[in-house]
Amino acid sequence: MSCVPLEKQVTYRGSFTKDFPLGEKSWFRCGGSADLLFEPEDIEDLSIFLKEYPKDEPLMVLGGMANCIIRDGGIRGCVIRLGKPFAEIEIHGNKIMAGAGALNGSVAAAAAKAGIGGLEFLSGIPGTVGGALAMNAGAYGREVKDILSAGMALDAYGGFVPLDLEDMDMSYRKCGAAASGDLVFVSAIFEGVEEDKTLVRERLKEIKAKRQDTQPISEKTGGSTFANPTDEELEAAGLEKGTRAWQLVEKVGGRGLKIGGAQMSEKHCNFMINTGDASASDLEDLGDELIRRVREECGVELHWEIKRLGERG
Ligand SMILES: Cc1cc2nc3c(=O)[nH]c(=O)nc-3n(C[C@H](O)[C@H](O)[C@H](O)COP(=O)(O)OP(=O)(O)OC[C@H]3O[C@@H](n4cnc5c(N)ncnc54)[C@H](O)[C@@H]3O)c2cc1C
Numbered sequence: 001m002s003c004v005p006l007e008k009q010v011t012y013r014g015s016f017t018k019d020f021p022l023g024e025k026s027w028f029r030c031g032g033s034a035d036l037l038f039e040p041e042d043i044e045d046l047s048i049f050l051k052e053y054p055k056d057e058p059l060m061v062l063g064g065m066a067n068c069i070i071r072d073g074g075i076r077g078c079v080i081r082l083g084k085p086f087a088e089i090e091i092h093g094n095k096i097m098a099g100a101g102a103l104n105g106s107v108a109a110a111a112a113k114a115g116i117g118g119l120e121f122l123s124g125i126p127g128t129v130g131g132a133l134a135m136n137a138g139a140y141g142r143e144v145k146d147i148l149s150a151g152m153a154l155d156a157y158g159g160f161v162p163l164d165l166e167d168m169d170m171s172y173r174k175c176g177a178a179a180s181g182d183l184v185f186v187s188a189i190f191e192g193v194e195e196d197k198t199l200v201r202e203r204l205k206e207i208k209a210k211r212q213d214t215q216p217i218s219e220k221t222g223g224s225t226f227a228n229p230t231d232e233e234l235e236a237a238g239l240e241k242g243t244r245a246w247q248l249v250e251k252v253g254g255r256g257l258k259i260g261g262a263q264m265s266e267k268h269c270n271f272m273i274n275t276g277d278a279s280a281s282d283l284e285d286l287g288d289e290l291i292r293r294v295r296e297e298c299g300v301e302l303h304w305e306i307k308r309l310g311e312r313g
Helices: 043-052 104-113 120-124 129-135 197-214 231-236 245-251 280-298
Strands: 015-020 034-039 059-062 068-070 075-081 089-092 095-099 148-154 160-164 184-191 220-224 262-264 271-274 307-309
Touching (some): 043 148, 095 104
Parallel strands (some): 034 075, 059 075
Antiparallel strands (some): 015 034, 089 095, 148 184, 220 271
């Protein structure tokens, strides 16, 4: 393995695992390994690691892997995952401070318990706060940028970078601050509104029921495969504004379409699933086939919302 980031005299308290089977742990349950996985013990450990890590070696950070395909050839260099030490959630008035390793569902539940409304949409979005920041995750008309007060990241040299909403530069399923891949989000402050706990809990229940009815949430999936096209893209193709990605997938015969062990869900045709023995290549080939069909038959370019990471096998 070419990647040896550790300065001999530096001691890390977190754990390192060589050839970590990352794909098996992703929501799709397929794909390759990471050369090296680092799980820091705390923020100081992470900061030292970033400072020491050779700048010419590949490095990436992942959260719950609910939004990615880990390609079959695996990921070169080191992958950082922020686990339990980064999962703290604190409530201060209507503000919720959450570590980047906290699950979105736990943040929504903590807000509900404290009688804070406005964060319910997070309950149905698998993954961590770090991933939600990087993706500006959203559902039911709300997205992270609507509830975010501030974020904190470490840069490639381990320095602290406080970020306000403007610095985050968030738009539909995008975060400008994350685009370079040089920042590791370590925490966020979200803000909601004081509300009756029972009402907030009711909304959580409604979201859960809605998800169960409309999405294949018990399957091996990665959420929406493609981002919805913009109105400008739709207009240019002579299509009605507001047309959703799933409608285009449906139009080109995508519902239930299969390549190898990968299939577009019958329940929600913008969700791709691993039916059991899919390789990461099957998943990617299926997505690429749909992009081709939609381009040729509808004149619109669909864009992957799912991140495809690493090397093809
Ligand atoms: C059943 C299902 C339903 C879903 N529904 C929705 C939905 O309604 N709305 C929605 O928006 N998404 C949805 N998703 C997708 C996914 O849940 C979100 O994108 C989520 O935010 C991903 O978080 P994660 O921790 O799993 O990120 P990962 O998949 O691990 O990573 C995603 C990206 O975030 C970056 N990242 C992760 N952590 C950090 C960090 N600490 N610092 C910097 N960058 C980081 C990674 O490098 C990567 O580029 C769904 C997924 C599933 C499986």
